[in-house]
Amino acid sequence: MDNTHEDLDILRDKVRGVTIQIMRAVQERMELARKIGEVKSRLGIDIKDEKVENDIRMTVMSLAEEIGMSTEFALQLLNVLLAESEQVQVQKSEQRVVEKQTHLSIFSKARQLEASGKKIIHMEVGEPDYSAPARVGAALADSFEMKHYHYTDTQGIAKLRDAIATKEGGGISRDQVVVTPGGRFAVFSAITSLLRAGQEMIVIEPAWPAYKECADFVGARTKILRTTIENKWIPDTKQMERMINSSTKMIVLNYPNNPTGKVLDDKIMEKIVLLAKDHGLYLLSDEVYADYVFGEFTSIREYDYAKSIVIGSFSKRYAMTGFRVGYGIANKDIISKMARVQAVAITSVAEPMQRAALAALEVDPSENVQLMKTRLDYVCSKLKKMSLRYIEPEGAMYVYPELPNGDDLTIIERLLEKGVAIAPGTGFGDAYKRYVRISACQPEKTLEKGLDVIASVIREDL
Numbered sequence: 001m002d003n004t005h006e007d008l009d010i011l012r013d014k015v016r017g018v019t020i021q022i023m024r025a026v027q028e029r030m031e032l033a034r035k036i037g038e039v040k041s042r043l044g045i046d047i048k049d050e051k052v053e054n055d056i057r058m059t060v061m062s063l064a065e066e067i068g069m070s071t072e073f074a075l076q077l078l079n080v081l082l083a084e085s086e087q088v089q090v091q092k093s094e095q096r097v098v099e100k101q102t103h104l105s106i107f108s109k110a111r112q113l114e115a116s117g118k119k120i121i122h123m124e125v126g127e128p129d130y131s132a133p134a135r136v137g138a139a140l141a142d143s144f145e146m147k148h149y150h151y152t153d154t155q156g157i158a159k160l161r162d163a164i165a166t167k168e169g170g171g172i173s174r175d176q177v178v179v180t181p182g183g184r185f186a187v188f189s190a191i192t193s194l195l196r197a198g199q200e201m202i203v204i205e206p207a208w209p210a211y212k213e214c215a216d217f218v219g220a221r222t223k224i225l226r227t228t229i230e231n232k233w234i235p236d237t238k239q240m241e242r243m244i245n246s247s248t249k250m251i252v253l254n255y256p257n258n259p260t261g262k263v264l265d266d267k268i269m270e271k272i273v274l275l276a277k278d279h280g281l282y283l284l285s286d287e288v289y290a291d292y293v294f295g296e297f298t299s300i301r302e303y304d305y306a307k308s309i310v311i312g313s314f315s316k317r318y319a320m321t322g323f324r325v326g327y328g329i330a331n332k333d334i335i336s337k338m339a340r341v342q343a344v345a346i347t348s349v350a351e352p353m354q355r356a357a358l359a360a361l362e363v364d365p366s367e368n369v370q371l372m373k374t375r376l377d378y379v380c381s382k383l384k385k386m387s388l389r390y391i392e393p394e395g396a397m398y399v400y401p402e403l404p405n406g407d408d409l410t411i412i413e414r415l416l417e418k419g420v421a422i423a424p425g426t427g428f429g430d431a432y433k434r435y436v437r438i439s440a441c442q443p444e445k446t447l448e449k450g451l452d453v454i455a456s457v458i459r460e461d462l
């Protein structure tokens with residue numbers, strides 16, 4: 001008995017010693033990373049170097065095999081180290097002095113200008129200008145009258161979950177639905193509950209910035225698959241396949257896409273689903289623009305993949321952005337993980353808002369969709385006259401044209417001075433400084449004024 005206790009003490013001492021060695025080695029690695037950061041900064045070299053990362057990943061994988069360590073665990077550890085080194089290098093380099101601008105930061109600048117008395121045409125945010133359905137207002141009043149303002153089940157009231165399941169084409173039960181405060185929180189709870197530090201997620205750019213921000217929150221790494229206007233914003237699935245390694249856990253899709261309006265055809269979707277199946281990856285499909293589709297669109301639900309998660313929202317469909325109601329649909333296991341995040345953070349979505357959303361589901365949004373299509377066609381016709389390159393949106397509420405000259409932030413500053421706000425291309429990916437996003441969430445007359453100002457600023461720049 002005593003002997004066993006002594007053995008335990010010896011082993012614990014050894015573990016302590018090894019832990020100290022690891023910490024010292026990690027610190028030494030950080031010091032080296034800091035020095036590399038200084039050199040890169042002096043030479044003006046990018047901090048991220050995919051080739052160097054891949055080399056070290058291969059080395060670690062073969063070492064893991066040689067010493068009998070799980071390659072998945074080894075790569076996860078490596079990713080934590082790589083992420084930390086990147087942070088250290090960013091702090092050392094001067095490349096980060098400029099704060100990243102997104103559609104939201106431009107929106108808040110525009111608001112400040114308005115507060116100082118300037119008139120602004122808002123074409124930077126995806127907030128429909130039309131009214132929410134009248135019966136939504138009545139449902140809110142009823143909620144008060146009937147004292148429907150209590151905590152609800154974390155996943156949402158049963159009636160609403162049933163109605164969402166029906167709207168999504170049936171075949172799902174209420175246990176497979178979680179009602180969230182906006183689609184944004186459904187994205188947050190999916191990414192933060194399914195990914196851990198050091199794991200990887202693939203995002204197709206240009207992309208809504210929140211996916212990466214959510215992954216950063218838990219220390220997961222975002223691998224970017226860039227698409228181009230030349231390829232009509234279609235992702236290269238071969239390249240996607242090459243990006244997958246044993247740390248990869250999720251692929252994020254967003255179709256109809258914000259900011260490009262792209263919708264992928266069945267063939268590409270099938271390839272992506274197959275890749276996810278082959279590698280056992282979660283497939284997060286953000287479909288908040290699914291109603292704003294002008295041709296064919298197939299939800300990820302149709303592919304019947306057990307590890308897929310659909311994100312939906314009432315914000316865009318019914319112009320209910322401020323009600324903050326969205327949802328996630330997935331298998332029961334995934335939904336209960338997402339609901340745990342929600343239970344910790346917010347208990348439940350406000351009951352009157354859930355009842356308002358339930359009332360909205362009875363309304364057909366096709367008038368809104370038609371209106372958006374007409375406006376997008378109008379924006380495109382104006383962009384064509386300006387000879388700007390763009391891909392005609394197949395869905396969503398935006399056009400993402402290429403600038404003939406100059407960069408997004410310079411043009412956007414100049415436009416703000418002239419009272420027009422649009423979103424910078426770089427808000428959706430570092431590679432897109434030659435692009436801007438124009439939102440069609442305004443009446444045609446307002447769009448016309450805004451686009452005339454854009455045309456004049458672009459002409460000045462030529």
Ligand code: PMP
Nearest residue numbers: 182183184208258288313315326
């Ligand atoms: N996904 C995408 C692609 C979006 O553009 C937005 C809003 N701009 C959301 C999700 C979230 O919308 P909400 O939280 O209002 O439902």
